[in-house]
Amino acid sequence: MSFVRTLARPMLASSFIIAGLDKLKNADDTATQLSPLLQKAAASLPFQADEKMLARVIGGTQVGAGVLFGLGKFSRLSATLLTVISLLNTFVEWRSADISTKEGREARRNQLLKNVSLSGGALLASVDTAGKPGLAWRAEHLAADARKTAAGAKKTTGKQIHKADKAVRRAVEHATGA
Numbered sequence: 001m002s003f004v005r006t007l008a009r010p011m012l013a014s015s016f017i018i019a020g021l022d023k024l025k026n027a028d029d030t031a032t033q034l035s036p037l038l039q040k041a042a043a044s045l046p047f048q049a050d051e052k053m054l055a056r057v058i059g060g061t062q063v064g065a066g067v068l069f070g071l072g073k074f075s076r077l078s079a080t081l082l083t084v085i086s087l088l089n090t091f092v093e094w095r096s097a098d099i100s101t102k103e104g105r106e107a108r109r110n111q112l113l114k115n116v117s118l119s120g121g122a123l124l125a126s127v128d129t130a131g132k133p134g135l136a137w138r139a140e141h142l143a144a145d146a147r148k149t150a151a152g153a154k155k156t157t158g159k160q161i162h163k164a165d166k167a168v169r170r171a172v173e174h175a176t177g178a
Contacts, residue, residue, distance in 0.1 A: 005072070005130060012121050013070030016062050016082050019089070023059030030055035034092055058085060069125065079125035086122055090115035 023030045031051040039051065062085050065078040093115065097108035133141075 002130070005128075009072055009075065009125070010070040012118070012125065013066040013082075015118055016086070016122075017066035017070070020059045020062030020064075020066060023062065024056060027052050027055045027059065030059065033096055034058070034088075036095075037088070037092060058088075061085065069122075075130075076126050076128065079122050079128075083119055083122040083126055086115060086119040090119060 031054070034055055035051060061081060065081040065085070068074050069078040069082060090112065093111055094108065097111065098104040099108055
């Protein structure tokens with residue numbers, strides 16, 4: 001891991017970890033804020049779940065993914081989870097913000113920009129391969145290597161068939177001429 005990644009990952013993760021701890025500590029408030037979405041999520045699950053438990057799951061996921069991301073473990077997966085949670089939070093906070101005053105509208109805009117920025121940082125981190133080839137690059141080069149191998153095998157097989165044909169003709173000529 002490069003020095004920049006070592007420094008930047010915990011910096012980005014800290015915001016998510018603190019927000020996740022806050023969600024865990026204030027699960028009732030989180031459930032109330034996320035209520036419209038959590039009701040739909042709870043109804044679609046194959047098991048019984050209440051909104052408060054789902055709020056805790058979201059907070060716990062945010063803390064866990066933030067810690068893993070900050071430590072550089074499963075960083076792409078954890079960054080993807082953080083992106084999804086951040087976008088969910090952005091949507092919910094945007095809808096539930098108080099916009100009755102000028103200060104409220106400014107606070108809403110500032111919160112939106114902060115959340116979008118964090119989502120963008122997490123999204124970038126989710127595609128960061130740390131200098132190693134990604135799956136698309138690996139698949140592309142594996143296919144190219146397979147094509148080269150197949151072409152080489154075809155060429156070698158063609159030469160072997162030609163040599164065998166020549167040997168058979170000589171043997172036939174030798175057998176008929178003798």
